[in-house]
Amino acid sequence: MKAISIGLLGLGTVGSGVVQIIESHQDKLMHQIGCPIQIKKILVNDLTKERAVHIDxxxxxxxxxxxxxxxxVDVVIEVMGGIEKTREYLLQALKNKKQVITANKDLMALYGPxxxxxxxENGCDLFYEASVAGGIPILRGLVDGLSSDRITKMMGIVNGTTNFILTKMSKDGSAYEDVLKEAQDLGFAESDPTADVEGLDAARKMAILATLGFSMNxxxxxVSVEGIxxxxxxxxxxxxxxGYTMKLIGVAxxxxxxxxxxxxxxxxxETHPLASVNNEYNAVYVYGEAVGETMFYGPGAGSLPTATAVVxxxxxxxxxxxxxxxxRSAIAPQYPKALKGPEEIQAKFFIRLHVKDEVGVLARITNLFAEYGVGFDKILQLPxxxxxxxxIVLVTHTASMAAFEQIQQQLNDYEMVKEIKSTYRVEGENTK
Amino acid sequence: MKAISIGLLGLGTVGSGVVQIIESHQDKLMHQIGCPIQIKKILVNDLTKERAVHIDxxxxxxxxxxxxxxxxVDVVIEVMGGIEKTREYLLQALKNKKQVITANKDLMALYGPxxxxxxxENGCDLFYEASVAGGIPILRGLVDGLSSDRITKMMGIVNGTTNFILTKMSKDGSAYEDVLKEAQDLGFAESDPTADVEGLDAARKMAILATLGFSMNxxxxxVSVEGIxxxxxxxxxxxxxxGYTMKLIGVAxxxxxxxxxxxxxxxxxETHPLASVNNEYNAVYVYGEAVGETMFYGPGAGSLPTATAVVxxxxxxxxxxxxxxxxRSAIAPQYPKALKGPEEIQAKFFIRLHVKDEVGVLARITNLFAEYGVGFDKILQLPxxxxxxxxIVLVTHTASMAAFEQIQQQLNDYEMVKEIKSTYRVEGENTK
Incomplete structure (x- = not known):
C-alpha cells in the first residue's frame, strides 16, 4: 500500500500543528483514506533553527x-503565509499537478479566483478551509451543508484579537490601549496589531465568505472597513x-x-447568538432563506485548531x-459582481452627539431624522x-446608509451640535 | 441535458419543503450540478388530500x-417516517441502484449500519444529514470538517420541543404541565409528546452522532435516557x-x-455556549483533541430547515x-463497540436533599461523600x-457515576435524610 506524500511550505505555528496531527492521528487518517500519509519535504527559511515538533x-x-x-510529492500544504511569492509557488505546484491546501487568507482574498x-484547469483540488475562522468548518458548511439554500446574510466575528480586546474592554471597563497591551503580553495580539485592529484581517475573511456564500467574486x-x-x-x-454588546462584525x-x-x-x-461569542473565539452566523438562522462557533486561530482544518x-x-x-469541486461564480450603493444598504444606526443645552434641541434633531423618514428605537438625553x-444617544429604526450619512452632514452644520462623538451600526435585530 | 429525476416517499411537512426548495432554488441547484432536477413520483397515503404545495x-x-x-427515478428521498416498512422500501431502492436520502432518525438509529x-454494496449513496438537528449541517461537520481530529466529547441540545419547554420554565418560572400545554397549542409539541419529553427522540439522534463521531456502531x-x-x-x-442553566443534554x-x-x-x-441556546433551537457542541471547542447552532426542525439538509x-x-x-463515502466503523461502565463515567453532580433539622447533619453527609473521595464545588443549606x-443542595467535584450512585443508596438508608428530592449531572465545566 503506497503512502501518500505531502510537501509542506512553511513550518511555523500552523505547520507544526499539521505535522503533529498527521503523526498523532495516523490511525484515524489511514482508516479514512485507506493508506498511510507521510510528510516528504518541508520548506523552511532556516535549516538549523530549533523546531517545536520532532522532525527528521x-x-x-x-x-x-x-x-x-x-x-x-502528491499534495502541497501551504502554511508559510505571504502573498506574491506564495502565489507563484502555488501556481507552479498546481501546474505540476499537485493538490494544494492553503491556510492563507491574504492570498485567497486577493488571488483566490x-x-x-x-x-x-489542471485537475487539482485547491482547498482553503483554514483561511477563514481557523478550526471552524464554515466553508464546507456553506458549500456542502447549505448548498441547497439561498444565503441572504452572513455576520462574522472572524478576528480573535479584536474580539478578545472588545470582550475585555466590555467586561472590565478598561481602555483600548491597556487591553491591547495585555493582549500583546498574552500572545493574542501581534506587536504590530494594525491588520487586526484596523479590521483588514476580518475584511479578507469576509471577502472569502462572500465569494463562496453569494457565488460572486x-x-x-x-469590502468597506473600519477598525476598533x-x-x-x-x-x-x-x-x-x-442592552447591546459591541463586536467587530463582518457583514455580508x-x-x-x-x-x-x-x-x-x-x-x-445581548440575546443574539453572536453576542455571547467571547474572548478569542470566532463565529459565523448565516441566514438562509430556507434554513433560517444557523451559527458556526469555534476557535478562530491557534496551531492545532487551524491545522485541524488543513488536515x-x-x-x-x-x-x-x-x-x-x-x-472537480470548485464551482465558478454564478453571478457577476454587483455591489449595493449607500442607498441600498439598510441598517439601524446608533449615534452619540454632544449638543448645546438649549430648549428645543432634541426636537430639532429628531425633526431632521423625520425629514429623511427615519424613526427611532431608543432615545437617551443626559447632562x-x-x-x-x-x-444625546439615538438608535434609529432601519434606514439607508445614504440617508444616515446625509443626516450626519446636516448635523455637522447645525450650530447647536457641538460634536458627533460616535456612530455605529446596530445589527442582528432584523436577521434577514 | 437530461434532467435528474427524484422520487419522494412522503409529502408531509418535510416533503413539502423539499418540493418547495427544489422548485424555488432550481437555478442555484442547476448551477452546482450542471443539469435540472425534476420530481418524478411522490408516494402518498391519500391521493385526493389537499397539499400545502402546488403539485401535478x-x-x-x-x-x-x-x-x-x-x-x-435516480434518487429516492424518504420523508415518510416509520421504521419497518420504510426500511424495506429503502433496502429495495438501494438494491435497485437508487441513491437514497433520508430524514428518518428512528430508522437510522435502528438500522443505519x-x-x-x-x-x-450497491454502489449507492445513503445520506441522512436531516435526521439529526434539522437544518444544522452537523453530520458533514463531523465527517468532513473535523475528519482529521479525534473527537472526545459531543453535547447536544437536539430536541426542540424539550428545549422550548425548559426555556419557558426557566424564564417564566412556570410549571412543566402549563408550558407543555402552551407548546402543544403553538405546535412545538405533539399531542402525544412522549418521545420528546422522555428523551427518546434525543437518544436516537445521539446514537447517530456517536456512531459517526466515534466511528463505532x-x-x-x-443510550441511557432520562426525560424532563x-x-x-x-x-x-x-x-x-x-449560576447554571437547565437543559436536556445528550452526552457522548x-x-x-x-x-x-x-x-x-x-x-x-450560564457562560457555556450551549446555555444560551434557547426556545426551539438546537445546537451540537463538539470537543476535539486538536480543534478544541466548536459548536453548530440552528433550527432543529421545521419544514424548510429540514428540507434544506435533505436537498x-x-x-x-x-x-x-x-x-x-x-x-464511496460511507466508512465502516473503525472501532468495535465498547461502553463505559458506571465507574468510568465521570461527571459533576447536583443533589438536593431534605434532611432533619439536627446538629451535625451536614457534617455526616459531607463525610459520606468524603469516604468515596468526592469533594464539593458548592454547598447550600436552607430552612x-x-x-x-x-x-441541602450540593454540587460535587468530578466523581464517578458509580460512586455517586453508591452515595445515594447510603443516603437513602440514613435516618436523618428525609428524601432525595432530585439529582442532575453538571456538564460543561470540564470540557474534555
Whole structure:
C-alpha cells in the first residue's frame, strides 16, 4: 500500500500543528483514506533553527523547488503565509499537478479566483478551509451543508484579537490601549496589531465568505472597513445600558442580487447568538432563506485548531485522489459582481452627539431624522460635565446608509451640535 | 441535458419543503450540478388530500413500487417516517441502484449500519444529514470538517420541543404541565409528546452522532435516557441561583476507546455556549483533541430547515453521480463497540436533599461523600417550611457515576435524610 506524500511550505505555528496531527492521528487518517500519509519535504527559511515538533532534518529544505517540483510529492500544504511569492509557488505546484491546501487568507482574498481556475484547469483540488475562522468548518458548511439554500446574510466575528480586546474592554471597563497591551503580553495580539485592529484581517475573511456564500467574486477592494481603535469606554457603557454588546462584525448581505460586504464595530442585542461569542473565539452566523438562522462557533486561530482544518481538507483531497476526481469541486461564480450603493444598504444606526443645552434641541434633531423618514428605537438625553452641553444617544429604526450619512452632514452644520462623538451600526435585530 | 429525476416517499411537512426548495432554488441547484432536477413520483397515503404545495396530481401515487422500482427515478428521498416498512422500501431502492436520502432518525438509529452496508454494496449513496438537528449541517461537520481530529466529547441540545419547554420554565418560572400545554397549542409539541419529553427522540439522534463521531456502531439500546418530566420549579430556581442553566443534554463522550452515550436533564454554567441556546433551537457542541471547542447552532426542525439538509444531501449525491463515485463515502466503523461502565463515567453532580433539622447533619453527609473521595464545588443549606426539616443542595467535584450512585443508596438508608428530592449531572465545566 503506497503512502501518500505531502510537501509542506512553511513550518511555523500552523505547520507544526499539521505535522503533529498527521503523526498523532495516523490511525484515524489511514482508516479514512485507506493508506498511510507521510510528510516528504518541508520548506523552511532556516535549516538549523530549533523546531517545536520532532522532525527528521533530512526532510527540511530551503529550496522551494524540492517541494513544488518534487515528483514524489502528491499534495502541497501551504502554511508559510505571504502573498506574491506564495502565489507563484502555488501556481507552479498546481501546474505540476499537485493538490494544494492553503491556510492563507491574504492570498485567497486577493488571488483566490485565479488560483481556483488554475487548479480546475489542471485537475487539482485547491482547498482553503483554514483561511477563514481557523478550526471552524464554515466553508464546507456553506458549500456542502447549505448548498441547497439561498444565503441572504452572513455576520462574522472572524478576528480573535479584536474580539478578545472588545470582550475585555466590555467586561472590565478598561481602555483600548491597556487591553491591547495585555493582549500583546498574552500572545493574542501581534506587536504590530494594525491588520487586526484596523479590521483588514476580518475584511479578507469576509471577502472569502462572500465569494463562496453569494457565488460572486468579491475582492478585498469591495469590502468597506473600519477598525476598533476609536471605540471609547463611553460607547461601551452606552451600548450596555441599551442592552447591546459591541463586536467587530463582518457583514455580508445580499438583496436583489446585489451585495454589501463590510467590517465595522457594531452593536448586537445581548440575546443574539453572536453576542455571547467571547474572548478569542470566532463565529459565523448565516441566514438562509430556507434554513433560517444557523451559527458556526469555534476557535478562530491557534496551531492545532487551524491545522485541524488543513488536515481535514487534506483528507477530502486524498479521498478525491483515490476516486480519481480531483479538481472537480470548485464551482465558478454564478453571478457577476454587483455591489449595493449607500442607498441600498439598510441598517439601524446608533449615534452619540454632544449638543448645546438649549430648549428645543432634541426636537430639532429628531425633526431632521423625520425629514429623511427615519424613526427611532431608543432615545437617551443626559447632562454631561461640560457646562452648557448635554449628550444625546439615538438608535434609529432601519434606514439607508445614504440617508444616515446625509443626516450626519446636516448635523455637522447645525450650530447647536457641538460634536458627533460616535456612530455605529446596530445589527442582528432584523436577521434577514 | 437530461434532467435528474427524484422520487419522494412522503409529502408531509418535510416533503413539502423539499418540493418547495427544489422548485424555488432550481437555478442555484442547476448551477452546482450542471443539469435540472425534476420530481418524478411522490408516494402518498391519500391521493385526493389537499397539499400545502402546488403539485401535478399525476406525480402522486399510493403504490411504493412506482417510486422504488421506477427505472426513471435516480434518487429516492424518504420523508415518510416509520421504521419497518420504510426500511424495506429503502433496502429495495438501494438494491435497485437508487441513491437514497433520508430524514428518518428512528430508522437510522435502528438500522443505519445495515442500510449503509447495503448502500455501499450497491454502489449507492445513503445520506441522512436531516435526521439529526434539522437544518444544522452537523453530520458533514463531523465527517468532513473535523475528519482529521479525534473527537472526545459531543453535547447536544437536539430536541426542540424539550428545549422550548425548559426555556419557558426557566424564564417564566412556570410549571412543566402549563408550558407543555402552551407548546402543544403553538405546535412545538405533539399531542402525544412522549418521545420528546422522555428523551427518546434525543437518544436516537445521539446514537447517530456517536456512531459517526466515534466511528463505532452505537445503537439506541446503548443510550441511557432520562426525560424532563420530573424537573421541578425548585430545581430550576436552585440552578439559576447557583449560576447554571437547565437543559436536556445528550452526552457522548469517549476516553480510552470506551464511550458513554446518554440523555438527561443537566446543569450547564450560564457562560457555556450551549446555555444560551434557547426556545426551539438546537445546537451540537463538539470537543476535539486538536480543534478544541466548536459548536453548530440552528433550527432543529421545521419544514424548510429540514428540507434544506435533505436537498443539500441531494446535491452531494448528484455531484457524485456526475463523477461516477456514488457509494464511496460511507466508512465502516473503525472501532468495535465498547461502553463505559458506571465507574468510568465521570461527571459533576447536583443533589438536593431534605434532611432533619439536627446538629451535625451536614457534617455526616459531607463525610459520606468524603469516604468515596468526592469533594464539593458548592454547598447550600436552607430552612424550608416543613417543620424540623431543612434543604441541602450540593454540587460535587468530578466523581464517578458509580460512586455517586453508591452515595445515594447510603443516603437513602440514613435516618436523618428525609428524601432525595432530585439529582442532575453538571456538564460543561470540564470540557474534555
Amino acid at each position: 532534518r533530512n526532510m527540511l529544505t530551503d529550496n522551494p523547488e524540492d517541494v513544488i517540483y518534487n515528483p514524489e 485565479e488560483l481556483l481556475e488554475v487548479a480546475t 468579491v475582492g478585498l477592494e469591495d 481603535t476609536k471605540i471609547s469606554e463611553e460607547d461601551l457603557a452606552y451600548s450596555k445600558k441599551l 448581505s445580499r438583496s436583489n442580487d446585489k451585495v454589501e460586504v463590510s467590517v465595522q464595530p457594531s452593536l448586537l442585542p 481535514s481538507d487534506l483528507v477530502v483531497a486524498l479521498k478525491n485522489m483515490r476516486l480519481g476526481v480531483n479538481g 454631561i460635565d461640560d457646562k452648557g452641553a448635554s449628550e | 396530481r399525476n406525480m402522486l401515487t399510493d403504490n411504493p413500487e412506482d417510486v422504488i422500482y421506477n427505472p426513471e 445495515e442500510l449503509l452496508e447495503v448502500a455501499t 452505537v445503537g439506541l439500546e446503548d 418530566t420530573k424537573i421541578s420549579e425548585e430545581d430550576l430556581a436552585y440552578s439559576k441561583k447557583l 463522550s469517549r476516553s480510552n476507546d470506551k464511550v458513554e452515550v446518554s440523555v438527561q436533564p443537566s446543569l450547564l454554567p 443539500s444531501d441531494l446535491v452531494v449525491a448528484l455531484k457524485n453521480m456526475r463523477l461516477g463515485v456514488n457509494g 424550608i417550611d416543613d417543620k424540623g426539616a431543612s434543604e
